[in-house]
Amino acid sequence: MTINEMKNEQFPAVSTDEWKEAAEKSLKGKSLDSLTRYTYENIKLKPLYSAEDEVDCEISQFPGFPDYRRGIYPLGYYENDWHVAQTIKYKKIDELKASLLSALEKGQTSISFEVNADTIGCLKEIIGTIYDKYPFSVNAKLFQFDFIETLLDLAGDPGETITGFTGMDPIAIFAEQGSLPIKLSELYDEWAEVIKKADQYMPHLKTILVDATPYHNGGANAVQELAAGLSVAVFHIQELLDRELPLEKILSKIVFKFSIGANFFMEIAKIRAARILWNKITEAYEAQPENRKMIIAAETSKVTKTAYDPYVNLLRSGNEAFAAVLGGIQYLHVSPYNEPENNFTSFSDRIARNTQLILKEEAHLNKTVDPAGGSWYIEHLTNELAKKSWELFLQIDDLGGIFEVMKTGWLQKQISEIREKRQMDVNTRKQSIIGTNIYANLNDKPLQLTEAPANISESDKKEMVESIPQIRLSEPFEKLRRRSEQLADKLGRKLAVGLICLGELKQHKARADFITGFIAPGGIEGIQSGEITEKEQAFSFIRETGFQHYCLCGSNEQYAEIGMDFVREIKKLFPSIKLFLAGLPNAGEEKDWLSSGIDEFIHVKSNCYKVVSALLEEMEAKMHEE
Template sequence: MTINEMKNEQFPAFSIDEWKEAAEKNLKGKLLDSLSRCTYENIKLKPLYSAEDEVDWETSQFPGFPDYRRGIYSLGYNQSEWYVAQTIQYKNIDELKTSLSSSLDKGQTSISFEVQTDTAGRLKEIIGNIYEKNPFSVNAKLFQYVFIEALLDIAGDSAEKITGFTGMDPIAVLAEQGTLPIKISELYDQWAELIKKADQNMPHLKTILVDTTPYHNGGASAVQELAAGLSAAVFHIQELLDRKLSLEKILYKIVFKFSIGANFFMEIAKLRAARMIWNKITEAYGALPENRKMIIAAETSKFTKTAYDPYVNLLRSGNEAFAAVLGGIQYLHVSPYNEPENNFSSFSDRIARNTQLILKEEAHLNKTVDPAGGSWYVEHLTNELAEKSWELFLQIEDHGGIFEALKSGWLQQQISEIREKRQMDVYTRKQSIIGTNIYANLDDKPLQLPEEPENVSATDIKETVEPIPQIRLSEPFEKLRRRSEQLADQLGRKPAIGLICLGALKQHKARADFITGFIAPGGIEGKQSGEINSTEQAFSFIKETGFEHYCLCGSNEQYAETGMELVREIKKLFPSIKLFLACLPDVGGEKDWRSSGIDEFIHVKSNCYKVVSGILEEMEARMHEE
């Protein structure tokens, strides 16, 4: 074949049905649809997407134009890069000054830090005149009033140079903390005046925040995050319109804040869908296209981070930051790997900041324009999210809006249902958390978690709702690990159960390894016996180890031949020990095994948290008896 002939060669074209047929052959008779799964958003994810999945949405083909799913700038990050907005944590003002200066010298491009009680009083000392070159990225919360006043004092004639945002979302504060120190109507009265004053002196500073992170960190689905956030935005608009702010001014001042979770494509679609719905809402208000653009500040999720095996948090944050950038954002905070202990270091800060710089300078994502655009999967997911979020948004409005939905507890209940589903999936290991509920390292040293903050005193409360619990998904297993560490201090060794390994290595290894990995998330060690081929060998292993819990590990054939008789003999000689069996028997088999002496069964469908917690509870009870 000549070169010219090769150039004219083409690959054969296959229809979607032929692809499906080929896939189903490899599935050995199963339908391709068996690979589909349903998300927490009640969206069915298919194994294959094609042009057939295009829907009748009015999809904009160009970034920078309504419906803005493809971004708010026509040239994407080529036109305006996202700001590196690492939120600086600090113990004192001197530490903040040093960290902020160092960060800005090493790639940070936005002024971002936690506002504390004494921050405003020393703001001039902290920021000097760096605000003239770098925008703010500050969620000031209820400190916004004093923070804005301090900014006005120090800026003077250069106040017009202040850009970025120093925002507050009173609804998010209420949802997270469950309280406000002032009635909501009075708060909006004061807030409206503050926004007007800030605009008169600092016209380029945005002061209205729509913060969806309390919903995300409470376990909400992407649909719930979007619906709650957009409902809060509408509440802000209505309240501020009633207080004589113009629609144009309100929309210009709004910034949305999102947490970015672990579901990579869902998070990309979440940001794209958010812009779509916001365009629809603001269009209904009569806003011009330029005023319908959504400014997004994103942060990697606190909800997904772990205290054990914390270096895995580097990978989690990298994945989440990548999704945020592909989704199209204007500000980004990447959480340091040791964020759960709230005690950062220069090392962890640098790694987090460099994660963004790698995405910019090495992956060249700052030269892209909506790289996810046109993907049938991402576009379909974006449309699905937008539809379902719009439906829930309307439900919230039917309940009287976000404030009334929180006051009644309806929204908290909706989020609680999803949080419980997520937690159960972690308990049963349907959802993996590497280093926590799977592949746990028993020798791992955890981060030192801070103590829970004190509750607000009753005299400081004027508005109350049921708060949305702010959690990390790994916390229940981390509590198990701490319990096992306390037991280890008392025992002088790690808590352990004995694994009675039946027959040759190839006969018991798979189940013995499974059980070892199954109990490790609770800090429990699996002590494997040698090859057990007789009752006497099993007795000897039990006498040598002296544990309270043992698990039989072997093949189904061994279980059928000698398993039940061995269990009876063990229970006869050691009636106080608890025996597990590594398998999932059928209904009839379970009854027979239990009658022979097996107490519980451990298998891939077992609730890992429940089983391991039960073992620790029995060990703790035995220690108290002694």
């Protein structure tokens, strides 16, 4: 074949039916439906998506035009790059200015830091030389009024060069903390006046925030995040319209803030679906197309971060940042790997900032226009999310709106159901958290966790609802690790379970490794016996080690060969030990194994958290007895 002939060669067209036939052959008798699964959003995921899935799916062809799923700018990041908006944390106020200036010199493109009473008192000193040189990306929360007043003093008349956003979301404060220091109606009265004044003197500064992060950090799924966020936006609009702010002015001042989780494609679709729904809502208000564009500030998820094996957080944040950029955002904060400590370092800050710079400067994503557009999978997810989120949004509206469903606890209950599902999946290791519930390193030193200070004191709480717990999914296992470490310190030795390894290495290795990995998330070591081919070898191993717990590890053939009589002999000689069996016996054999002396089976469907927690409780109880 010549080069020219090779250039004209084409791959044969393959139909979907032909692909299905080939795929089912590779599954060795299983149906293709066995690859189908459902997400936390109750969206059915198929093994293949194609042009056939475009049925009932309207896909706008050009970015920068309604329905804005493909972005709000015709040339995407090429024309309007996203802002590196790393939120600067600090121990002392005098560190903040130096850290902020250093970040801006090293790639940060937005003024972003945590605001509290101390920063408000020193705000002029902190931003006095930079306030009009970089856009703001600040969630000022209840300090927004003072923040705006300080900016007005700095800006003069008018502050045309002050850009970005410095906003708050009263409903998000309710969701996160369960209270406000004044009545909500009074807060909106004051807020409306501040928004008007800020617009008069700083017309390019956005001052209204719709913060959906408390719902995400409470364990909500993407549908709940979108529906809650959009309901909050409508609540803001109605409250501010009632206070005589013009609709177009309100819309021009709104910024949405989303957390980006670990489900890569779902998170891309979430951002795209958010723009579709915002376009739909603002169109219903008869807003002009320019005011139907959604400005999005994103941050990587707090839910996914871990205290143990913390450097894995670098990879998690990188994955989440990548999804955010592909989805199309305007501001991005990438959490440093030690975020659970609530105390960043110059090193962790630099690595987090450089994650964004790699996406920009090395991956050249700042030269792209909707890179995810046209993927049948992502387009399908986008439409499914938009559809389901719209249905939930309407349901919230029928129940009286976002504030009403929070007062009654309805929204909190909906989110708690998903949170419990997520946590159960982690506890049973259906959902892996590397370094925490799987591949745990027993020699790992965890981050030193600290609680973030509350913004509202008990005496200041004037209006209250049930707050949404802000979680990290790794926390239950981290508590187990701390318990085991404290117990090990008291005992003066590592906690361990003895593994009675039956037969040759190839016969017991798989299950011995499984048990070792299964108990490691609780800080418990698996001590292997070596090859056990005679009963006396097992008895000697138990005498020499003197552990409280042992587990038989071997193949099904080994279990059948050695049999239940062996278990009875072990329990007769060592009646005080607890004996596990690695693996789940065949149906009908479980009762026989239990009656012979096996206390529990440990297998892939076991609840890891429950089993390991019980082990620690028994070890603690024995220590107290001694």
